[in-house]
Amino acid sequence: MKKIRRIFGKDIGAALFFLMPALILFTVFTAIPVVAAFFISFTHWDLFRPPTWVGLDNYTRLLHDPIFGKVMKNTAIFVLATVPLQMGLGLLAALALNRGIRGQTFFRVAYFLPAVTSTIAAALVWSWLFNSNYGLINAGLSMIGVDNVPKWLASTKWAMPAVIIVSVWQNVGYAMVLFLAGLQNIRADLYDAAALDNASGWSRLWHITLPMLSPTTFFVLVISIIGSFQVFELVFIMTEAGPANATNTLVYYIYQNGFQFYQMGYASAAAMILFAIVLLITMVQYTTQNRWVHYDT
């Protein structure tokens, strides 16, 4: 016993007790499944017969699968559209609120409500708003004189923009809340110094606020990109990936292959691609952050 304590530290007994539930759950539901997903991606497995090892077959099939190509393109468009929009609007709202405008609590709650709303419910509500014949949006558009109102979710051209709009609607409050917290962490004496120098509002924004906010911006960027890559529920309810795969995205494709076509190996290979993308983005961002993120210590 003494020897064990000397090797593993004096609190090892208590540590085992306190960590046991977490370790068991983590091992069973996270660690083992991550490793298993990797191996399953090298098999063909329909759950009715035992899996067969096929090496890299799933990955080569993915490379030559025209739908997967489309899925990756759609996902990229979705990420490139939603991330700047939700970050830009979130930052603008946070900057406005941070001026000490009245009703800050009200606005904070009002902007954050969509973020706590079930995405399934939000997608249903917006499907109704985007309804091409009776929806509020087209009613509004024709009221202001738009003749050819888009068919939104039924159109290969407009379905993706519709999904993007809803995603931005849902996530803008989250970005805003994080930016607001970041803004409130900026030391007030920096602005006092700027006031002495008679710096204009724009120059304060450009030379103090934005550089001091860059750690927050960096964090919001990372989680927004990773979150956007995982879009699923909006697509599931609003378009079911249609029309003609116009809104099929990576996670929907994983779901489709795994749980509609029962191709567990193929779906796992697509999931490993998602994993690789998320890891790559995280790594690239952490290695490049020194160039533009300013940490004030």
Place this chain on the structure above:
Amino acid sequence: MIRRKTKKSIVDWVLFVLLLVGALATCGPFAWTLATSFKPDAEVFTYPPQLISSNPQPGNYVDLFLTLPMARAIFNSLVVVTSITILQVIVCSMAAYAFSFLRFRGREALFVVFLMALMVPPQVTLIPNFIMVRNFGWIDTYRGLILPFAFSSFGVFLLRQYFLTIASELIEAAKLDGCKHWKIYLFVVLPLARPALGALAIFAFVSQWNNFLWPLITTTSPEMQTVVVALSSLRGQFSTDWPLLMAGSIVAVGPVLIVFILGNRSFISGLTAGSFGGR
């Protein structure tokens, strides 16, 4: 100086109006949903659309609870989400205690492993977890819905951040008094960490209430569906009955909005605290 002040107040007014327009965009859909949910079917397809029905009907809510299994779904969600929330608070606070106050070999390494788990997209573990839970015979059971979420790396991380702000003198004093670790955990650390535990609880409640993909694939009978899954199957059954679908959305969203509006301060502070420690 005076000119600058009036300029500032004009800018503030413009921003205030813009923020109001933004709030209309974020909250408007909720109002429209509520309004539609009380409309008789015929009124939905009138042009131009009316915001308030001339003849509001509660019938959709009656249908949801009497002829459709929504009451059962709410019960399921409450059982599942409350269990997950309680388990996460217990499991994560115990682990966070070990990471904050105990000295043992491999502590930092293990913590890093937990942190790295935050980078694994949940869709990666989805398929193996599904196959495992299916082999356990846990499809359509509360166990299958609850246990995979009983631990959260984010929760450990959030609580550890808070635990580290507790003065270590307090812990040392308790140890000198001969307190065992489980007593320090229960009677010193947990009471002091109530704000952080509350933030984690609200966060877990909201995110699990809205969780969709896992309950979708691990429930096959309507009796075991959670609210959000029940709502999505309404969509399949009544695809054009918009008033009913909107009533269902209100029912699915209501409990979370109440929890959020009551606890928004600790929810948002927990969220930002958790994220800012993350870098």
